[in-house]
Amino acid sequence: MLKLLKPGSTIGMLGGGQLGRMAAASALRLGYHCHVYAQSADEPAVEAASDATIGAWDDFAALDRFADAVDVITLEFENVPPEVARHLAARKPLRPGVDALATAQDRIAEKTFLNSIGVETARWARVESSATLEAATQSVGFPAILKVARQGYDGKGQIRISGSQVAETAWTSLGRVPCVLEGIVAFEREISVVLARGQDGVIAAYPAVENRHENGILQETLAPAALPQILAEEAQATAERIALALDFVGVLAVEYFIDGPRLLVNEIAPRPHNSGHWTMDACYVCQFEQQIRAVAGLPLGSTIRHSNAVMTNLIGEAVLEWQTHIADPGAHLHLYGKNEIRPGRKMGHVTRVSPVARPANASR
Amino acid sequence: MLKLLKPGSTIGMLGGGQLGRMAAASALRLGYHCHVYAQSADEPAVEAASDATIGAWDDFAALDRFADAVDVITLEFENVPPEVARHLAARKPLRPGVDALATAQDRIAEKTFLNSIGVETARWARVESSATLEAATQSVGFPAILKVARQGYDGKGQIRISGSQVAETAWTSLGRVPCVLEGIVAFEREISVVLARGQDGVIAAYPAVENRHENGILQETLAPAALPQILAEEAQATAERIALALDFVGVLAVEYFIDGPRLLVNEIAPRPHNSGHWTMDACYVCQFEQQIRAVAGLPLGSTIRHSNAVMTNLIGEAVLEWQTHIADPGAHLHLYGKNEIRPGRKMGHVTRVSPVARPANASR
Numbered sequence: 001m002l003k004l005l006k007p008g009s010t011i012g013m014l015g016g017g018q019l020g021r022m023a024a025a026s027a028l029r030l031g032y033h034c035h036v037y038a039q040s041a042d043e044p045a046v047e048a049a050s051d052a053t054i055g056a057w058d059d060f061a062a063l064d065r066f067a068d069a070v071d072v073i074t075l076e077f078e079n080v081p082p083e084v085a086r087h088l089a090a091r092k093p094l095r096p097g098v099d100a101l102a103t104a105q106d107r108i109a110e111k112t113f114l115n116s117i118g119v120e121t122a123r124w125a126r127v128e129s130s131a132t133l134e135a136a137t138q139s140v141g142f143p144a145i146l147k148v149a150r151q152g153y154d155g156k157g158q159i160r161i162s163g164s165q166v167a168e169t170a171w172t173s174l175g176r177v178p179c180v181l182e183g184i185v186a187f188e189r190e191i192s193v194v195l196a197r198g199q200d201g202v203i204a205a206y207p208a209v210e211n212r213h214e215n216g217i218l219q220e221t222l223a224p225a226a227l228p229q230i231l232a233e234e235a236q237a238t239a240e241r242i243a244l245a246l247d248f249v250g251v252l253a254v255e256y257f258i259d260g261p262r263l264l265v266n267e268i269a270p271r272p273h274n275s276g277h278w279t280m281d282a283c284y285v286c287q288f289e290q291q292i293r294a295v296a297g298l299p300l301g302s303t304i305r306h307s308n309a310v311m312t313n314l315i316g317e318a319v320l321e322w323q324t325h326i327a328d329p330g331a332h333l334h335l336y337g338k339n340e341i342r343p344g345r346k347m348g349h350v351t352r353v354s355p356v357a358r359p360a361n362a363s364r
Numbered sequence: 365m366l367k368l369l370k371p372g373s374t375i376g377m378l379g380g381g382q383l384g385r386m387a388a389a390s391a392l393r394l395g396y397h398c399h400v401y402a403q404s405a406d407e408p409a410v411e412a413a414s415d416a417t418i419g420a421w422d423d424f425a426a427l428d429r430f431a432d433a434v435d436v437i438t439l440e441f442e443n444v445p446p447e448v449a450r451h452l453a454a455r456k457p458l459r460p461g462v463d464a465l466a467t468a469q470d471r472i473a474e475k476t477f478l479n480s481i482g483v484e485t486a487r488w489a490r491v492e493s494s495a496t497l498e499a500a501t502q503s504v505g506f507p508a509i510l511k512v513a514r515q516g517y518d519g520k521g522q523i524r525i526s527g528s529q530v531a532e533t534a535w536t537s538l539g540r541v542p543c544v545l546e547g548i549v550a551f552e553r554e555i556s557v558v559l560a561r562g563q564d565g566v567i568a569a570y571p572a573v574e575n576r577h578e579n580g581i582l583q584e585t586l587a588p589a590a591l592p593q594i595l596a597e598e599a600q601a602t603a604e605r606i607a608l609a610l611d612f613v614g615v616l617a618v619e620y621f622i623d624g625p626r627l628l629v630n631e632i633a634p635r636p637h638n639s640g641h642w643t644m645d646a647c648y649v650c651q652f653e654q655q656i657r658a659v660a661g662l663p664l665g666s667t668i669r670h671s672n673a674v675m676t677n678l679i680g681e682a683v684l685e686w687q688t689h690i691a692d693p694g695a696h697l698h699l700y701g702k703n704e705i706r707p708g709r710k711m712g713h714v715t716r717v718s719p720v721a722r723p724a725n726a727s728r
Binding site for chain 1: 368412648663712
């Protein structure tokens with residue numbers, strides 16, 4: 001029933017960032033070759049992969065060489081241009097598929113999809129003209145946040161706006177590209193669920209984790225999240241519903257705001273996610289191995305954790321503290337091999353683990 | 365005090381086998397580049413490494429290019445020719461060093477060294493001529509095993525002999541090279557200790573494990589070994605004594621026979637060891653990361669295990685059972701990317717983990 005990829009086959013990875021670097025390690029561990037498509041030879045995944053094709057996203061000759069060299073294609077970069085995804089999917093199996101990717105790439109398509117399957121989001125409206133901007137400010141209200149529909153990440157491409165008088169200026173500063181205006185949730189906390197879905201439809205979900213952001217960039221993940229059981233279960237169930245509706249194959253991350261008793265989906269990512277990095281050091285099978293298993297048609301692995309974890313991103317100059325982390329016996333250091341430190345750049349992460357507490361009903 | 369290698373530096377790895385493949389993954393995780401010296405581009409470590417130099421062990425031009433490209437050199441292949449080790453050590457720091465390597469490469473030097481520091485081995489004698497063979501059979505007795513002094517591994521280069529009448533024939537079949545004749549220990553069990561020793565002299569030892577061999581090849585490792593505490597501690601202490609006496613930097617494995625109440629050292633290996641593979645899936649820090657830490661002058665990591673483990677080698681056609689293993693939720697599959705299945709060839713391994721039992725004195 002599974003279209004099984006035999007060891008010795010080659011998994012193609014679109015994107016050369018740290019997610020690809022870590023996935024390449026999992027691919028090799030399972031006996032696959034991993035061939036990366038990157039824009040530059042010094043991207044983090046290139047040295048970890050078996051092979052690489054270096055090319056731009058509009059270099060179809062390079063993309064064809066890449067497709068010829070691999071047996072199946074997956075990705076670590078969600079903003080693969082739609083025409084590239086379609087071009088490659090016509091040549092080799094692409095997992096996740098073109099439709100799931102198109103949905104996750106565009107905030108308008110994503111929120112429309114989520115609401116269509118009954119998943120709640122913050123109040124939102126599309127902004128594609130001065131007229132729709134005006135209508136959006138009225139339907140969404142203030143404070144609100146204006147986000148570009150495509151290509152935003154790590155807090156880039158978004159502006160908070162406090163009233164209608166600054167809306168037009170804000171939209172202009174974002175280039176007057178299609179946007180969404182979102183109501184700001186007075187959320188206490190943000191959580192996420194990372195899951196994998198195999199080609200057989202089986203889903204393996206990690207427990208919900210809590211995420212703390214600074215300046216729009218994930219700073220820290222606490223695994224598992226300290227949540228009422230009912231909310232944790234609802235977060236998992238909602239993520240599974242999304243994966244099913246997308247007929248998703250691979251690793252999917254779903255980010256939530258907690259708004260009082262309600263869970264609102266913030267966004268989804270069709271790939272391993274920063275908030276799943278803790279699984280490398282605290283679970284028997286990590287999110288990157290799950291991605292490889294799903295893409296290769298293998299049964300998914302266990303999501304059981306042997307430890308609890310706190311994952312801290314090393315952003316910009318925080319990486320200079322690496323010696324402190326490496327000397328901490330409870331810490332696992334991961335550095336991404338990036339030469340240049342820049343503010344806001346994810347240079348690595350460190351995971352601190354602690355034993356899983358005994359079940360609450362155990363004595364002592 | 366430590367000569368610290370900064371992330372972004374390059375660790376040179378002599379040898380392209382699976383040990384180098386797994387160590388390369390650890391090097392990259394810590395932000396180092398890993399440059400492999402291999403005899404052929406299809407050796408397992410090459411695709412996992414950042415870069416590789418392909419050359420024979422007597423290709424000094426290639427060895428010099430390798431030395432120029434790296435900041436420090438370590439190894440996954442213990443039979444690096446001594447003149448190569450000396451040549452490279454004159455160019456870049458080599459860890460472990462030339463002397464430790466020379467001792468571990470030669471059974472005569474190794475046993476002489478071990479006995480000189482008061483470590484017990486099975487009865488043995490050197491064989492370098494018909495006269496010394498004759499003397500050896502008389503001092504060692506029968507049954508005995510004749511082993512080539514250099515280059516033997518996985519049961520190769522050794523013959524059991526039952527009496528003096530076959531000794532000469534056996535030695536001839538081994539090429540009349542220098543050998544040791546060892547008394548066969550009526551041992552119940554074989555165990556090993558894997559440890560790392562840092563540049564600061566700090567030692568981090570994993571618990572003793574039990575090893576089961578078939579046809580001279582490690583088949584299974586049980587971690588930890590079910591041993592009287594006093595023997596387990598003696599095994600660790602002896603391994604630490606050996607590391608100290610060799611002024612060893614890196615990962616050292618010590619194999620023992622259990623002969624009644626006595627521990628006899630069988631042999632040592634100056635590198636990560638097959639009986640330490642379980643640490644990848646059951647310990648917070650694995651033997652390969654310890655090797656990288658030691659070589660890079662970093663503090664060693666914790667050897668605490670979060671799980672118990674049984675590691676089974678996938679030898680020859682046993683690798684064809686990979687689908688059974690990948691479907692087992694408690695199993696971790698590792699395949700080495702070798703194209704050709706040959707009898708006796710280590711193609712991969714699988715580690716089955718189980719929770720560490722509660723301390724015996726904990727209440728239920």
